[in-house]
Amino acid sequence: MKLAKRVAQITPSKTLAITAKAKELRSEGYDVVGLGAGEPDFNTPQHIIDAAVKAMKEGQTKYTAAAGIPELKKAICEKLQRDNNITYKPSQIVVCNGAKHALYNLFQAIVDPGDEIIVPIPYWVSYPEMITLADGVPVFVEGSEENEFKITPEQLRAAITDKTRAVIINSPSNPTGSVYTREELEGLAQVCIEKQILMVSDEIYEKLIYDGQEHVSIASLSPEAYELTVVINGMSKPYSMTGWRIGYAAGNEALIKAMTNLSSHSTSNPTTFAQYGALAALEGSQESLEMMKAEFDKRRKAVVKLMNDIEGIHCVEPKGAFYLFANVSEAMKKGGYSDVDEWAQALLEKEYVALIPGSGFGAPNHIRISYATSLEQLEKGIARIKKFVEEN
Incomplete structure (x- = not known):
């Protein structure tokens, strides 16, 4: 075939x-010992499960808007303001079938054939494949082990060409666990603002940070950084909801609308009752x-x-x-x-x-x-x- x-x-x-x-x-x-799991070994918290069950019993088993239910989009806006000091309107949010789906739709929406996306090494395995599927070209920049695998502004600047569309910033990182500091992000943002390239900020592990480190969203650094950033996040890692498949993107309204249109012709909407579980995750106890x-x-x-x-x-x-x-x-x-x-x-x-x-x-x-x-x-x-x- x-x-x-x-x-x-x-x-x-x-x-x-x-x-x-x-x-x-x-x-x-x-007796095989598996050390490869990419998901928490805890069950989803009970109050989240209860919220989804309640939603199903109340008939929340039908289609929703492609971008997600209004209540969840509002809760995401409140979360981004509360936790990350970034202000978004619901029209700047699209809820997807996991953060991976949000990333896939993003690259489909921004990449034309031959466009380049800068991908720091080490990278999450799906980044290059998603870019390639969008007819783009992943351009790899290696973060040194001495710098905790993080790339520098000088490396970023050297990799930018007239075909560069965006750079991926994954902090905390899969696979390294590295976390960019505020100062490091400011340096990267300065280059992106100067060159007018998008910053794809994958923040799915933001809640899992140790040793008093601070999670900083690159979108929060300045109005200029905000305009050039697409924030990707979701429920999978912080709330042990990997199988629920709820993620989201926040960014420019026109871009979010394009991503929503893609969802409307591919997945229709994120699973309805899972969205109510995600709502409980964001609004409920964080214990x-x-x-x-x-x-x-x-x-x-x-x-x-x-x-x-x-x-x-x-x-x-x-x-x-x-x-x-x-x-x-x-x-x-x-x-x-x-x-x-x-x-x-x-x-x-x-x-x-x-x-x-x-x-x-x-x-x-x-x-x-x-x-x-x-x-x-x-x-x-x-x-x-x-x-x-x-x-x-």
Whole structure:
């Protein structure tokens, strides 16, 4: 069967082989420790579940407006004002089927064939694919490990051409957990304002920040930055609502209208009762979020120490999200492995630990470990990693 060229351009996931092998080993009865989860290991808070159930019982099971119910858009505006000091009107908000859907629609709305989007390395795996599907060109800029994987204004300026449409800023970051400071964001914003390029601010992990770090939305820095920023956020990470698929975008009214039109011809609307759950998440108690964050912080500290105690592995302490991005280049070299994918595959087959190789994030010397799993599992998994490195 002949397939469209756009589908053929999509790069197969680097993690598919690891995931398939892990499932196969589990089915055969092996005790596989999974350290790759990209979602909290807590259930959705009960008051959010109750709100969705109530909505269904009251008949909220039909279509809504493509951009979301008015109550939720209003609550998002209030959240952005309260938490981020940014003022938006409901007409500047579109609710989507997850933050990923918001990003997809955004690139479809702003990218013409050949337009360039600057993507810092390491990057979330879907950024380049979404840009490519919009007939755009991802332009990669590598953040150094010495700078906690963050790019500098000088690097950004050097990457901008007359085809540059936007730059992606993901803070806190997946996969690194890095957090940009206010001063760092001001430097990046200054370049974008000077060059008049959009800033795509992916803030999905904003609530998961540690060590007294401050989350700053680049849109809040100045009126000029506000005009050039599209904020992407959602319910998945802070409220453990990954399966609910509720995200949103906030930005220029004309752009939001274009994204809404795309939704109207693709998904119609976000799941109706899930929107009422999201409303309860934003307006209700934040106690569960704080509990989850405290547990993640406890695991984070333990994992950093345990991983840095392994000879041949070192990692920067993450300041946000729930990922550790570890450099395993010395361990790979010692074991005679040609690349990180081969190293991760051998780790799974010999010690039954499944994690995500950094090649999928544009970082071939690294691995991503998620600490969105129990401390017991983390300790067991890292002990096996240590054994694997020492014996190879």
